[in-house]
Each structure stands twice: as structure tokens, then as C-alpha cells.
Amino acid sequence: MPSDMSAPERRERAVRAAVEQGVVGPGTPLAGLLDITGIRASAAALRAAFDEVTPPGTPVLHAFAVKATPLVPVLRLLYAHGGIGAEVASPGELALARAAGVRPADTVLDSPAKTGAELREALALGVAVNADNLQELTRIDALVKSAAPAPSASPASPVGLRVNPQIGGGSIGALSTATATSKFGVALRDPGAREGVVRAYLDRPWMTRLHTHSGSQGLPLELMVRGVAAAYELAEEVNAAAGRRQIDTVDIGGGLPVDFASDTGTPTYADYARLLKRHVPGLLDGRYGLVTEFGRSLLAKHGTVLARVEYAKTSGGRPIAVTHAGVQIATRTVYAPESWPLRIAAYDAEGRPKPGPTVAQDVAGPACFAGDLLAENRPLPLLEQGDYAAVLDTGAYCMTAHYGYNSLGRAGIHGFTATAGGVRFGVVRPPQTFDEIVAESGGEHADALLDF
Numbered sequence: 212m213p214s215d216m217s218a219p220e221r222r223e224r225a226v227r228a229a230v231e232q233g234v235v236g237p238g239t240p241l242a243g244l245l246d247i248t249g250i251r252a253s254a255a256a257l258r259a260a261f262d263e264v265t266p267p268g269t270p271v272l273h274a275f276a277v278k279a280t281p282l283v284p285v286l287r288l289l290y291a292h293g294g295i296g297a298e299v300a301s302p303g304e305l306a307l308a309r310a311a312g313v314r315p316a317d318t319v320l321d322s323p324a325k326t327g328a329e330l331r332e333a334l335a336l337g338v339a340v341n342a343d344n345l346q347e348l349t350r351i352d353a354l355v356k357s358a359a360p361a362p363s364a365s366p367a368s369p370v371g372l373r374v375n376p377q378i379g380g381g382s383i384g385a386l387s388t389a390t391a392t393s394k395f396g397v398a399l400r401d402p403g404a405r406e407g408v409v410r411a412y413l414d415r416p417w418m419t420r421l422h423t424h425s426g427s428q429g430l431p432l433e434l435m436v437r438g439v440a441a442a443y444e445l446a447e448e449v450n451a452a453a454g455r456r457q458i459d460t461v462d463i464g465g466g467l468p469v470d471f472a473s474d475t476g477t478p479t480y481a482d483y484a485r486l487l488k489r490h491v492p493g494l495l496d497g498r499y500g501l502v503t504e505f506g507r508s509l510l511a512k513h514g515t516v517l518a519r520v521e522y523a524k525t526s527g528g529r530p531i532a533v534t535h536a537g538v539q540i541a542t543r544t545v546y547a548p549e550s551w552p553l554r555i556a557a558y559d560a561e562g563r564p565k566p567g568p569t570v571a572q573d574v575a576g577p578a579c580f581a582g583d584l585l586a587e588n589r590p591l592p593l594l595e596q597g598d599y600a601a602v603l604d605t606g607a608y609c610m611t612a613h614y615g616y617n618s619l620g621r622a623g624i625h626g627f628t629a630t631a632g633g634v635r636f637g638v639v640r641p642p643q644t645f646d647e648i649v650a651e652s653g654g655e656h657a658d659a660l661l662d663f
């Protein structure tokens with residue numbers, strides 16, 4: 212689907228068409244829109260960036276971090292058109308990847324809390340597993356032995372170990388996974404840890420991968436590169452100790468930060484890949500296979516939440532637009548607005564951009580607590596009743612990371628393409644029904660507490 216329209220232009224057209232075609236309206240005051248053209252372009256850019264810095268034939272698996280946008284049609288689009296597999300971190304995410312047709316060989320299971328049953332399933336399927344810690348490796352040992360008791364038993368899945376290079380955190384503590392005391396991976400700089408990791412590899416000749424992921428959003432590229440470099444150095448050390456190329460693949464995780472302040476789309480995958488090439492050339496010279504696990508950077512910019520302004524009021528002199536987009540679609544923004552500011556664009560009741568002048572106003576959500584604000588004192592063209600607020604860059608960790616406060620239903624999500632011929636929408640996920648909300652709230656068990 213070639214399109215020479217810019218991303219903001221496609222978005223403008225999609226908003227207008229969503230109103231015209233009834234994707235949003237008085238009866239459906241909230242919807243998520245996903246720009247299919249943009250998603251495909253990001254997938255292509257990711258592949259091109261690593262192709263540019265590795266010799267032809269280097270095995271590179273890009274595995275989309277499913278938690279960023281856990282939607283089966285999105286996983287399928289990335290897989291079918293972008294050749295992008297899936298990084299899953301829970302049994303539910305694994306089920307989504309399988310429903311999307313992602314082959315086990317293109318799937319990677321991470322997670323700090325895998326149960327024995329989850330590990331057994333992943334190994335039986337042939338899904339790559341990155342163990343988080345040495346206790347988990349012991350569990351994998353037992354599964355490998357029980358599946359094939361021969362002395363040289365080895366799992367059909369590639370198995371790796373996640374290490375925490377303890378290089379420090381970025382600007383968002385909750386998303387920094389390479390701090391001294393992070394809960395993820397084996398903390399490499401702790402006393403004796405490095406030796407223990409090398410020994411763990413030597414004891415398990417079938418363990419061929421090494422994994423690190425230093426954090427998500429808020430990490431400078433230089434810090435991400437330092438984390439990858441630490442993993443590479445460890446892989447070299449293990450291989451030297453083993454006297455062979457035991458570790459054949461390094462999984463460098465995801466974490467490319469997204470610019471939530473503009474439409475520039477920087478830093479790019481090419482920026483990151485070139486920086487890796489400059490600072491960790493040995494990792495990219497073709498001796499190692501690579502796995503990447505990007506999430507936010509593939510999807511965030513391609514999502515827009517469109518919310519109708521139900522009421523417009525003033526309080527203490529401040530204009531407030533009461534919309535249907537709040538904590539349920541942008542939980543982090545509502546609870547940690549300093550770390551997660553989102554751009555908001557104002558449209559009129561026909562879906563046309565509202566002209567200025569701007570007025571400082573609050574853009575509020577529907578939830579019943581005072582802090583449910585997507586923007587506070589934000590200069591925007593004055594939003595009025597029946598207008599629409601578009602919450603930009605919400606394609607990852609927002610519209611699909613639903614928060615069930617007030618039993619607010621999950622919004623419908625629609626993919627779109629915008630071309631000179633018009634805008635076409637396709638349902639990715641219908642809005643949640645009240646029956647579904649009742650069912651997940653124990654509706655089938657209404658009398659459960661009466662018999663005591």
C-alpha cells in the first residue's frame with residue numbers, strides 16, 4: 212500500500228473519516244485508530260537498519276514485544292508483511308502469538324516468573340526461552356532430562372539466559388531494567404555472579420543464547436549500547452571458556468525510545484544500529500545471530516485515540532473538556548504525567564482540525580477520580596461540547612493496556628489506510644460489550660457469596 216502522504220496527513224484524514232463514517236460519534240464516543248501504512252513502514256525500517264549493519268545471511272530475528280500492542284491482527288500484520296516474530300512474556304501473550312500464526316521458531320519467551328507448566332509448553336513447542344535466573348535454569352534442566360533422558364539430552368528450543376549488566380537506569384525508574392537492584396536477569400556485577408554465569412553455560416552445552424534488555428523509554432541510546440556491549444563481552448568470554456562458539460545468538464532486547472513531543476520519529480532504528488556497529492562491531496560481524504525485541508518504537512506513533520467531548524465546563528476559571536479518554540487508555544499518563552506526557556490535538560464535531568487561538572485547559576477522562584486528566588492546563592484551541600480530542604502516539608502501551616477502573620469498557624480499535632482514494636477502516640477489535648464486562652466481573656457467580 213504505497214502512500215506518499217505523511218503520517219500527520221494520514222492521521223488528519225483518518226480522524227475526519229472516522230467521524231464521517233461513524234467510527235466515532237455520540238453513541239461510540241471513544242475509539243482507537245491504527246495507521247497500517249505507518250506500522251508497515253516502521254517494520255521495514257527496523258529490518259533495513261539491521262540489514263545495513265550485518266553481513267548478508269546473518270540470522271536476525273526481530274521479535275515484536277507483544278505487551279506493547281497485544282492485538283492478534285497487529286501481530287499478524289507484523290509477521291506476514293514485516294517478517295517480525297513475537298516476544299512474549301506471559302502465557303496469554305504466547306496464546307496471542309500463536310493465534311496470529313507466529314511460528315514457534317519466530318517466538319521468544321521472556322518473563323521473570325515462568326511456571327514449570329509454561330516452560331514445559333514452550334520447550335515442547337520449540338519456542339525460544341530466555342531464562343531469567345539460575346533457579347529457572349535448574350527447572351529447565353529437569354524438563355530437558357525428563358523429555359530425553361539420554362546423557363546428551365538437549366531441548367529442541369534455543370535456550371538463553373538473561374543477564375543484567377547493571378549499567379544504570381534512565382529517566383524513568385519504573386522502566387529501567389539494568390539498575391543495580393533490578394528484578395530482571397542475573398545481576399552480572401554482583402560478587403561471584405559472572406563466574407556463576409560462565410559455569411552455567413559450561414554445564415549446559417545446549418545453552419546457545421544470551422539475552423539482555425536494559426529498559427524501555429527514557430534510556431539514552433548510549434546506555435542501551437553499553438548494555439549490549441556488556442552482553443557481547445560476556446558471550447565472548449563464555450565462548451572462549453567453552454573453546455567453541457557455544458553462544459551463537461545474542462538477544463539485545465528492545466527499548467528504543469520514542470519521541471512523544473513531535474512527529475519526527477527520532478531516534479531511528481538506523482541511528483541505533485549504526486551506533487551498535489560503531490561500538491560493538493564484533494557482535495555484528497556475522498559471527499553471531501541476533502534477536503531484537505522492540506515494542507514501543509514499532510507501534511506507538513501509529514496509534515491515535517479519538518474521544519468525543521461529552522461536556523465542556525469551567526471550574527475555578529479553568530476550562531475543562533470532559534472526554535471519554537482517560538485513565539483506562541493512558542494509565543501511565545494519568546498516574547505519572549511528568550514521565551508520560553501525551554500530545555492532544557483538537558478537532559471539531561465534523562472531525563476537522565480546530566483553529567486557534569489556544570486556551571489553557573484541562574482534558575479530562577470519564578473516570579470518577581479527580582486525577583483522571585490526560586492534560587492539565589494545556590494550551591489548545593478551546594474544546595467544546597461535541598468536539599473530539601485526539602490523543603496521539605497511543606499505539607503502544609496505551610489503548611491496549613486497558614485499566615478496568617469504573618468498569619469502563621475496552622474501546623474498539625480500527626486499522627486504517629488513507630490514500631487519495633479515501634480512508635478505509637477495518638475492525639481490529641470491537642468495543643467490549645456490557646455482557647462481557649458483567650461476565651469478567653463474576654456475573655456467572657452472582658450468588659457465590661450468599662451461601663456462607
Ligand SMILES: *Cc1c(COP(=O)(O)O)cnc(C)c1O
Nearest residue numbers: 276424427465466504505506507
Ligand atoms: C518490554 C520489553 C521489551 C520491549 O520494550 P520496548 O521499550 O517496548 O521496545 C523487550 N524485551 C523485554 C524483555 C521487555 O520486557
